Amino acid sequence: MKKIIPIIAAVVVLGVGAALYFFVFREPGEKPEIRVEYSPGEFFTSNVDGTPRLLKATLVLIVNEEGLEEMLTAENARIRDTIIFILRSLTEEEIRDTGTQEKLRNDIINALNRRLGIDNFVEVLFNDFVIA
Numbered sequence: 155m156k157k158i159i160p161i162i163a164a165v166v167v168l169g170v171g172a173a174l175y176f177f178v179f180r181e182p183g184e185k186p187e188i189r190v191e192y193s194p195g196e197f198f199t200s201n202v203d204g205t206p207r208l209l210k211a212t213l214v215l216i217v218n219e220e221g222l223e224e225m226l227t228a229e230n231a232r233i234r235d236t237i238i239f240i241l242r243s244l245t246e247e248e249i250r251d252t253g254t255q256e257k258l259r260n261d262i263i264n265a266l267n268r269r270l271g272i273d274n275f276v277e278v279l280f281n282d283f284v285i286a
Contacts, residue, residue, distance in 0.1 A: 190217050192226050194233045200241040202285060209241055209249060212282035217274040229270055236265050249285050
């Protein structure tokens with residue numbers, strides 16, 4: 155019985171703290187960040203500009219709005235075309251450069267938002283990025 159009282163007290167304190175944050179300390183109108191993952195397909199394979207090498211990349215796109223899955227699926231050919239166009243423009247030196255992936259993330263986000271006329275793409279995650 156003596157062990158149960160501190161546990162109950164801890165649960166009550168945590169609950170009150172969470173409620174205070176949610177109702178008092180949180181900014182009015184502040185919404186939790188929405189992050190929805192969209193996979194444009196299994197992987198991308200592209201020639202590496204000026205070489206006989208190939209680039210294989212697997213990625214996941216993050217959007218900041220729920221309910222876009224149907225539109226993204228309908229636009230998947232345009233999404234893949236945009237990404238492949240960007241990947242094909244890379245040289246071997248750019249692929250090997252450690253700073254390229256961050257620039258590539260931004261280029262893909264900007265190109266997709268522009269091509270689809272939205273601003274919901276917010277992040278690109280690479281699951282695979284290999285040159286062979």
